[in-house]
Amino acid sequence: MEFELLKTDPASKARAGKITTDHGVIETPIFMPVGTVASVKGVHQTELKQEINPDIILGNTYHLYLRPKTEILKKAGGLHKFMNWDRNILTDSGGYQVYSLSGRRKIKEEGVKFKSHIDGSYHVFTPENVMEIQREIGADIIMAFDECTPYPCDYNYAKRSMHMTHRWLDRCIKHFTETPPLYGYDQTLFPIVQGSTYKDLRRQSAEYIASRNAEGNAIGGLSVGEPAEEMYAMTEVVTEILPEEKPRYLMGVGTPINILENIALGIDMFDCVMPTRNARNGMLFTAHGTINIKNKKWADDFSPIDDMGITFVDTQYSKAYVRHLFTVNEMLGKQIATIHNLGFYLWLVREARKHILAGDFRAWKDMMVKQMDKRL
Amino acid sequence: MEFELLKTDPASKARAGKITTDHGVIETPIFMPVGTVASVKGVHQTELKQEINPDIILGNTYHLYLRPKTEILKKAGGLHKFMNWDRNILTDSGGYQVYSLSGRRKIKEEGVKFKSHIDGSYHVFTPENVMEIQREIGADIIMAFDECTPYPCDYNYAKRSMHMTHRWLDRCIKHFTETPPLYGYDQTLFPIVQGSTYKDLRRQSAEYIASRNAEGNAIGGLSVGEPAEEMYAMTEVVTEILPEEKPRYLMGVGTPINILENIALGIDMFDCVMPTRNARNGMLFTAHGTINIKNKKWADDFSPIDDMGITFVDTQYSKAYVRHLFTVNEMLGKQIATIHNLGFYLWLVREARKHILAGDFRAWKDMMVKQMDKRL
Ligand SMILES: [Zn+2]
Ligand SMILES: [Zn+2]
Numbered sequence: 001m002e003f004e005l006l007k008t009d010p011a012s013k014a015r016a017g018k019i020t021t022d023h024g025v026i027e028t029p030i031f032m033p034v035g036t037v038a039s040v041k042g043v044h045q046t047e048l049k050q051e052i053n054p055d056i057i058l059g060n061t062y063h064l065y066l067r068p069k070t071e072i073l074k075k076a077g078g079l080h081k082f083m084n085w086d087r088n089i090l091t092d093s094g095g096y097q098v099y100s101l102s103g104r105r106k107i108k109e110e111g112v113k114f115k116s117h118i119d120g121s122y123h124v125f126t127p128e129n130v131m132e133i134q135r136e137i138g139a140d141i142i143m144a145f146d147e148c149t150p151y152p153c154d155y156n157y158a159k160r161s162m163h164m165t166h167r168w169l170d171r172c173i174k175h176f177t178e179t180p181p182l183y184g185y186d187q188t189l190f191p192i193v194q195g196s197t198y199k200d201l202r203r204q205s206a207e208y209i210a211s212r213n214a215e216g217n218a219i220g221g222l223s224v225g226e227p228a229e230e231m232y233a234m235t236e237v238v239t240e241i242l243p244e245e246k247p248r249y250l251m252g253v254g255t256p257i258n259i260l261e262n263i264a265l266g267i268d269m270f271d272c273v274m275p276t277r278n279a280r281n282g283m284l285f286t287a288h289g290t291i292n293i294k295n296k297k298w299a300d301d302f303s304p305i306d307d308m309g310i311t312f313v314d315t316q317y318s319k320a321y322v323r324h325l326f327t328v329n330e331m332l333g334k335q336i337a338t339i340h341n342l343g344f345y346l347w348l349v350r351e352a353r354k355h356i357l358a359g360d361f362r363a364w365k366d367m368m369v370k371q372m373d374k375r376l
Numbered sequence: 377m378e379f380e381l382l383k384t385d386p387a388s389k390a391r392a393g394k395i396t397t398d399h400g401v402i403e404t405p406i407f408m409p410v411g412t413v414a415s416v417k418g419v420h421q422t423e424l425k426q427e428i429n430p431d432i433i434l435g436n437t438y439h440l441y442l443r444p445k446t447e448i449l450k451k452a453g454g455l456h457k458f459m460n461w462d463r464n465i466l467t468d469s470g471g472y473q474v475y476s477l478s479g480r481r482k483i484k485e486e487g488v489k490f491k492s493h494i495d496g497s498y499h500v501f502t503p504e505n506v507m508e509i510q511r512e513i514g515a516d517i518i519m520a521f522d523e524c525t526p527y528p529c530d531y532n533y534a535k536r537s538m539h540m541t542h543r544w545l546d547r548c549i550k551h552f553t554e555t556p557p558l559y560g561y562d563q564t565l566f567p568i569v570q571g572s573t574y575k576d577l578r579r580q581s582a583e584y585i586a587s588r589n590a591e592g593n594a595i596g597g598l599s600v601g602e603p604a605e606e607m608y609a610m611t612e613v614v615t616e617i618l619p620e621e622k623p624r625y626l627m628g629v630g631t632p633i634n635i636l637e638n639i640a641l642g643i644d645m646f647d648c649v650m651p652t653r654n655a656r657n658g659m660l661f662t663a664h665g666t667i668n669i670k671n672k673k674w675a676d677d678f679s680p681i682d683d684m685g686i687t688f689v690d691t692q693y694s695k696a697y698v699r700h701l702f703t704v705n706e707m708l709g710k711q712i713a714t715i716h717n718l719g720f721y722l723w724l725v726r727e728a729r730k731h732i733l734a735g736d737f738r739a740w741k742d743m744m745v746k747q748m749d750k751r752l
Contacts, residue, residue: 037700037704037706038697038701039701039708041706041707041708042707042711044689044708044711045692046688046692063704068675068696068703072676072696072700075676076676076678076696081678082678082697082700083697084692084693084694299444299448300448300452302451302452302458313420316421316422316460317460318452320448320452320458321414324444324448325414325415327443328439330413330417331417331418331707331710332415332418332420334707335418335420335707335711336420
């Protein structure tokens with residue numbers, strides 16, 4: 001993997017860059033649509049590529065490990081081939097899902113024993129086997145196994161957990177280095193900064209992570225319920241320490257406004273279920289605010305869902321029509337809203353990139369944050 | 377509406393024809409995908425047009441009347457504009473749904489009082505108001521209000537019901553003739569032959585319907601649970617009587633085999649929820665038989681779902697991948713199966729048409745019926 005830093009905004013820490021992997025170029029800042037279990041819900045791969053056009057998508061190790069299981073992905077020749085996606089993929093480490101989805105889990109120094117949320121069967125994730133599973137899935141960028149602490153989190157728990165995450169990181173790096181990629185292209189391991197909402201812990205963790213000299217670095221444990229201001233404060237502390245010449249990935253963030261604010265703080269990569277999950281609940285993000293398309297006020301509004309026309313759905317379907325589809329629970333409503341929201345998120349980060357390259361990101365960001373902070 | 381009969385098969389009663397309406401040409405035999413409530417479930421209008429490519433789709437008066445309600449459709453300028461579909465639409469009369477969906481209904485000479493399956497509210501359908509509703513929906517072809525008898529049906533009940541359907545037809549024709557189309561294009565009314573599974577009633581009904589001299593004629597009350605042989609026997613009795621120079625529509629039929637057999641008996645138009653409903657349950661129709669994609673045997677079969685490649689889904693997704701999507705209940709699985717099945721149904725009727733025009737339909741049909749009668 002290579003990262004080229006092309007430009008930094010003069011009035012913020014926003015950066016425009018370019019990651020190159022064996023599956024192509026990723027222009028940063030980037031938003032990665034979430035394809036949980038080998039599908040971006042409701043979106044055909046052709047639509048994803050042609051209409052939404054992200055350079056990279058995300059898959060969830062926990063979900064893929066349980067179904068279809070890595071055995072099937074190995075037989076298929078990896079996740080790219082299995083789901084017919086030839087651009088970049090990043091997989092998380094499964095850590096987050098083990099804590100949020102599994103009813104029962106026991107965290108020890110060795111690893112985590114957890115119960116599948118599907119069939120109740122018991123499984124163990126360790127730094128070592130999570131590296132192996134991610135080798136078998138075959139994503140271009142894979143994540144270290146960490147503990148994602150909840151919010152709020154007791155200081156002492158957060159501190160102990162952070163140090164364990166650091167020790168797990170060293171085991172991940174060792175095992176990752178000792179095992180080869182399986183499908184003829186390179187994989188890159190990103191370590192994860194933890195430390196809950198404590199500045200001193202975040203600093204310590206960022207220094208530890210930076211010292212491992214990975215090709216890219218991630219920030220975890222945010223967007224777990226804390227106020228946005230705390231999230232931004234943590235991002236700021238961490239991006240001051242993480243090396244400039246490496247891409248920075250803020251995991252699980254967030255709203256369009258969160259994304260712009262974190263770009264301004266020096267983040268290059270994002271992922272979040274929000275555009276897809278909220279779409280399925282009828283919430284549309286636009287440049288002028290959010291729309292709850294289920295609202296009765298749209299029942300006879302025959303204007304296009306978004307006259308910006310980023311994707312084909314924006315101008316081909318009216319608000320009244322999409323509102324009707326949600327009212328009668330037709331799956332096409334969810335499909336339309338999902339394509340719209342992902343199209344908008346990708347437009348937003350591409351637009352951010354243009355403004356960073358043009359040198360006027362800060363003013364544009366301030367205007368957009370104000371403009372998007374509305375309910376239509 | 378105009379109908380041109382282009383060719384009749386020398387070895388069967390199969391016909392190739394051409395219907396022309398203000399929304400374009402419908403090449404027959406045709407299969408009409410069902411867009412119940414202004415959406416062919418899981419399929420974008422662009423995909424429907426470009427990949428599946430039917431000249432006409434069907435909407436359900438009962439569903440559209442309840443939601444979004446005809447008031448909204450009127451404001452939108454009709455169903456075509458509301459759902460952004462500029463080709464032909466046919467609407468049924470609501471009769472079938474009143475009998476199958478509404479928990480309570482009371483049939484009288486005047487009309488039917490029924491309870492909405494959505495909110496329990498009471499409504500009345502009469503021959504007159506069903507004409508008005510269908511004027512407001514604005515389909516190109518609209519259906520007379522009839523009683524669709526269940527199977528099996530007592531002879532005397534079937535006979536009384538048939539005569540009431542005939543009287544209702546005359547009221548439909550009168551009201552239809554007295555009311556203008558609302559959106560600047562013509563609408564055509566098709567009457568419906570009833571008579572359950574009794575040949576003498578079917579003959580009587582076909583004679584009555586033929587005597588009304590409509591621009592096209594339909595056969596209702598079949599595919600309601602009777603054996604296929606009984607269905608074919610009724611179709612045969614009726615198509616011997618209905619005029620040759622008018623298109624014939626067999627409502628609610630059926631499997632790919634049912635469709636070919638009924639084409640051989642002189643049917644020109646079909647609709648059925650089977651390709652879409654069964655798709656959502658994981659059943660794929662192919663030229664070589666049906667596939668239950670949920671079956672474990674496909675778990676590691678990485679071949680395309682259908683190497684015929686009629687639509688893009690056929691070659692871009694593997695059986696193992698689609699099987700996985702059904703296993704994890706991802707909506708993309710339903711979307712893929714739906715596009716595949718509709719693509720196949722439309723291919724089937726287009727192929728039938730080619731063979732009718734080439735004069736070798738009968739042999740091709742016999743081969744296909746044999747070939748498709750398998751579980752893969
Ligand atoms: Zn440490
Ligand atoms: Zn009669």
